[in-house]
Amino acid sequence: MVLEGLGKSLRKVLGRITDASNINEDLIKEVSKDLQRALLQADVNVQLVLAITKKVESRALEERPPAGKSAKEHVVKIIYDELVGVLNKGQPLPMKAQRIMMVGLYGQGKTTTTGKLAWQFSKKGFKVGLIAADVHRPAAYDQLLQLGEKVGVEVYGERGSKNAPQIVENGLRKFKEKNIIIIDTSGRHALEDELIQELKDVSDVARPDERLLVLDSQVGQQAGPQAAAFHEAVGVTGVVLTKMDGTAKGGGALSAVSQTQARIVYLGVGEQIRDLEPFDANRFISRLLGMGDVQSLLELAKENVGDTDVEETARNMMSGRFTLKDMYHQMEAVNKMGPLKKVMSMIPGFSNVEDKMDMEDSQERLRKYKVIMDSMTDEELDDPKILKASRVKRIAVGAGVDGSDVRELIKQYNQSKKMMKGMMGNRKMRKQLMKQMQSGDLGL
Numbered sequence: 001m002v003l004e005g006l007g008k009s010l011r012k013v014l015g016r017i018t019d020a021s022n023i024n025e026d027l028i029k030e031v032s033k034d035l036q037r038a039l040l041q042a043d044v045n046v047q048l049v050l051a052i053t054k055k056v057e058s059r060a061l062e063e064r065p066p067a068g069k070s071a072k073e074h075v076v077k078i079i080y081d082e083l084v085g086v087l088n089k090g091q092p093l094p095m096k097a098q099r100i101m102m103v104g105l106y107g108q109g110k111t112t113t114t115g116k117l118a119w120q121f122s123k124k125g126f127k128v129g130l131i132a133a134d135v136h137r138p139a140a141y142d143q144l145l146q147l148g149e150k151v152g153v154e155v156y157g158e159r160g161s162k163n164a165p166q167i168v169e170n171g172l173r174k175f176k177e178k179n180i181i182i183i184d185t186s187g188r189h190a191l192e193d194e195l196i197q198e199l200k201d202v203s204d205v206a207r208p209d210e211r212l213l214v215l216d217s218q219v220g221q222q223a224g225p226q227a228a229a230f231h232e233a234v235g236v237t238g239v240v241l242t243k244m245d246g247t248a249k250g251g252g253a254l255s256a257v258s259q260t261q262a263r264i265v266y267l268g269v270g271e272q273i274r275d276l277e278p279f280d281a282n283r284f285i286s287r288l289l290g291m292g293d294v295q296s297l298l299e300l301a302k303e304n305v306g307d308t309d310v311e312e313t314a315r316n317m318m319s320g321r322f323t324l325k326d327m328y329h330q331m332e333a334v335n336k337m338g339p340l341k342k343v344m345s346m347i348p349g350f351s352n353v354e355d356k357m358d359m360e361d362s363q364e365r366l367r368k369y370k371v372i373m374d375s376m377t378d379e380e381l382d383d384p385k386i387l388k389a390s391r392v393k394r395i396a397v398g399a400g401v402d403g404s405d406v407r408e409l410i411k412q413y414n415q416s417k418k419m420m421k422g423m424m425g426n427r428k429m430r431k432q433l434m435k436q437m438q439s440g441d442l443g444l
Contacts, residue, residue: 006251007288009038010083014076014289023071025061032057035079044251045224048086056082076289083285087254092278093210093238093265095124097179099172101206103199103230104214106187109242109268111140113214114184115147116268116276117240121180122153129175132157133164133202134186144184151273154178165201172206183208196233203234212238212265231262242268245275324413325381328373368401369409375399384410 013034020027032053039049056078065074093100100117104110111134118128130148132155134140141157148155156171168183175181183206188195203211213236215223230236241254244267254264264279373381375398380387387395387410396403 006038006042009041010035010079010289013038014079017072017075020072023060023075028057028060028075031060031075039251042251044254052082052086080285080289083288084281087264087281087284091263091265091280095121095126097126098181098209099206100180100182100210100212101203101208101234102182102184102212102214103234103236104187105226106137106189108187108214108216108219110187110214111143111184112147113240113242113266113268113276114144114182115151116273117212117266118148118153118180118182119151119273120266120276120278122151126179127177128153128180128182129171129178130155131168131171131175131181131183133168133171133183135162135164135167136186136188140184140186147273164198165205168202168205196229199230199234210237210265211235212240213262214240214242217241217244227262236262238263238265240264240266240268240276245269323382324373324376324384325378327413328370328381365412368405369412372396372399372401372406372409384413 013031016031016034017023017027035056036049036053039052040046059078059082060075063074063078065071069077102110102114102117114130118130122128128151130144130153132141132144134144141159144157145155154175156167156174158167158170161167164186171183172181183202185199185202186195211234213227213230215227219226227236227239239262241264264281267277267279267284269275269277372395375395380391380395387406392403392406392410396406399406
């Protein structure tokens with residue numbers, strides 16, 4: 001999950017609120033300290049941490065809960081609001097014809113992100129052209145050519161040339177019929193006068209609609225000066241945070257963004273070409289706090305499973321009323337939708353479950369379960385209660401596994417059914433989920 005360490009810490013903070021017998025001043029102050037500790041450990045800027053927690057504390061002590069909302073719910077909502085507020089400029093790029101200039105230091109993932117961005121636009125039907133204007137890193141042009149071929153878009157470059165502005169000018173002329181033109185520029189190990197001047201010259205020629213700074217989420221507090229320097233040089237309009245799927249604290253990059261006028265537009269969450277998530281502050285904070293993100297879950301299902309029965313797939317994933325056959329179909333859908341951890345983080349209440357699971361082992365276990373279920377009859381899949389010893393033995397032989405593996409599947413099925421039934425038994429949560437699913441804002 002994105003910023004897994006911070007997410008765990010923040011969910012503990014919320015847990016302290018929901019487990020409290022009542023909300024009082026002492027609890028608010030303790031929660032404020034816990035929140036400070038969680039943010040500081042994630043490398044969020046000290047001044048920003050103090051500003052956030054001071055606002056949370058003052059609002060929690062002074063504001064009265066609105067009608068129909070408990071004191072606990074109100075305090076949780078305040079924390080949510082203030083964290084979203086830090087990132088309130090975050091929004092993805094508009095899906096329209098435009099020129100995009102990519103900037104950033106070496107090793108931040110700039111060229112890879114350029115390819116991912118090209119894929120994002122090309123899958124929406126835009127005609128995309130890539131310009132290889134990184135004239136200092138020998139492998140940059142070849143890397144972009146490979147990415148272009150992978151996503152099916154044309155790449156322009158001039159091997160051996162060191163004149164980046166001229167390459168861009170020629171590339172723009174060649175791609176005059178393209179809707180989207182993305183320019184991959186040179187980086188450095190550090191911000192130098194020569195690099196800054198080259199970026200200014202390229203920007204003058206390209207006249208880009210967007211100037212995107214690519215930041216590695218692992219850079220920590222150094223992200224602040226980097227973001228400020230690039231912003232001063234070319235007027236950064238958006239930020240892409242990469243390697244958000246790793247073990248990086250990430251708070252330094254997030255707080256750096258909050259100190260500039262630029263917005264977060266995408267998060268790099270993996271090595272695959274599709275692993276670039278459009279950024280939305282509300283969804284990001286909701287997942288971070290373990291509140292889930294049903295809207296993204298449905299959109300992910302629509303994109304990877306298909307339009308047919310997308311909503312039903314999402315409903316089944318959160319329903320306790322399912323058979324092994326339903327479980328089988330859901331597992332197939334989940335596998336198409338990406339890593340298990342990513343999908344689980346979108347289901348309300350399941351982020352805490354994922355904290356206790358080794359996701360790699362869980363993914364392998366799901367594959368084994370699928371083989372076991374392939375050895376079952378339709379009757380057994382529809383009614384798991386009939387799976388007695390003789391049937392378990394036959395299924396194990398057919399699947400090439402031990403009988404204990406089959407019994408483990410049955411146990412996991414029963415546990416999952418009970419867990420999700422309990423979750424959906426919460427009337428308030430069920431009502432909220434149904435409202436989200438039925439809203440017209442799901443892109444279905």
